[in-house]
Ligand code: NAD
């Protein structure tokens with residue numbers, strides 16, 4: 001079947017950019033992105049495309065090109081479902097905060113709601129595409145809900161996980177390493193797979209479109225994230241050993257990365273990985289393994305999270321220890337709050353946990369992030385419920401520039417690798433600080449020799 005109308009449920013970090021690129025590359029297909037969140041949809045429809053709700057380099061231009069032509073954002077979920085031949089489910093699948101599997105399993109309530117709504121509204125056959133990251137065998141549950149509508153509509157369920165990374169979403173979508181599509185091995189399943197292959201074939205080379213069975217596709221997504229996060233925890237584990245032994249983790253990463261079997265990517269030691277997915281997806285994997293009684297498998301992957309938590313705590317401990325074991329009433333400038341550069345997303349950002357530890361020690365924090373608002377910073381801290389919101393506000397402030405954030409500070413902690421941090425006038429910053437002036441470079445982005453020549457006490461990760 002040739003697809004002419006697509007609906008995507010969920011206008012978030014995945015649904016928005018993914019559908020914008022499909023719409024741009026397939027002008028013959030009408031793409032409608034729907035969400036229950038009226039504010040978010042209103043922001044996607046903002047006339048001024050620079051104020052759309054998600055910041056991603058290159059995204060505003062694509063939205064400007066396709067919006068109103070064949071790309072639409074709406075809160076009318078039922079209408080969009082009714083009209084579409086293919087429905088992507090791109091809603092959030094956070095870690096459960098209640099009941100069985102609390103703190104580990106993926107919360108599938110939003111997914112189930114989508115399935116029930118599709119079942120209720122659909123009057124003709126539909127292809128339902130899992131775009132959200134889901135536990136292996138979720139398609140079975142979806143199929144069971146969809147097939148019990150009693151109105152004779154046939155559904156095909158495909159798994160088409162998304163591999164984009166935030167900050168590079170547009171380039172990842174335009175030139176993906178691969179597109180993965182899992183479906184039933186029946187003739188109808190095969191037909192559905194080919195319909196989705198044809199959509200991507202508008203801009204992706206055929207050899208990059210991989211088709212598998214549904215379960216392999218669902219599990220490959222969790223596996224990819226687990227392997228990526230594992231590399232970061234592996235290099236971070238080595239960073240601690242480097243600090244004890246005089247080895248330099250950047251040199252170690254370079255040396256091992258030149259082995260073509262290991263490769264150079266994802267070996268940057270850091271204050272710890274953040275983002276909405278690595279932790280959630282690994283916890284989900286651990287939960288799945290446990291639920292099959294595979295305890296050694298579960299324990300193996302859980303170590304990736306344990307190491308990451310240790311790295312964040314180790315970083316804040318180091319700040320306290322270095323500042324003569326007390327940061328009470330000392331001003332510390334935090335540069336960066338987003339979980340990585342080029343995004344305004346702060347979910348699970350290491351900065352939140354470092355700030356929380358430092359506030360426990362009664363430090364006074366001033367944050368500068370080029371894309372994150374102060375209200376977001378406060379709400380991230382309040383969400384932890386470590387103390388009252390009022391108390392958080394007493395300990396943290398925002399600055400309009402990094403220069404302002406660093407003025408009179410005892411120390412600077414670099415928590416996000418924003419490019420602009422590299423090109424600052426560091427001499428000017430040093431001159432405005434308390435002495436000795438410390439820099440804790442949680443991303444290893446600054447020139448160590450230059451910083452030391454200026455007079456900073458410089459501490460990176462793993463050296
Ligand atoms: P998000 O929270 O940014 O967006 C999800 C949206 O779905 C929200 O706007 C929410 O209002 C909406 N929603 C929830 N239930 C709904 C319903 N019943 N009807 C209509 N709208 C509904 O989440 P995200 O970051 O886009 O992630 C979505 C999924 O994609 C997750 O499973 C995630 O693991 C996966 N994923 C995310 C990324 C990423 O970089 N963020 C990358 C790959 C995969």
Ligand code: UGA
Pocket residue numbers: 133162163164165166167225228232265266267268269270271272273274275276277278339340
């Ligand atoms: C990650 C994956 O890279 C995507 O393929 C996947 O689609 C996505 O998760 C998802 O499922 O949500 P994302 O979390 O957006 O993407 O960003 P990454 O570039 O993977 O960075 C994750 C975290 O790891 C960031 O905090 C980053 O700073 C950190 N990181 C990354 C390191 O500390 N060191 C590295 O070498 C690389």
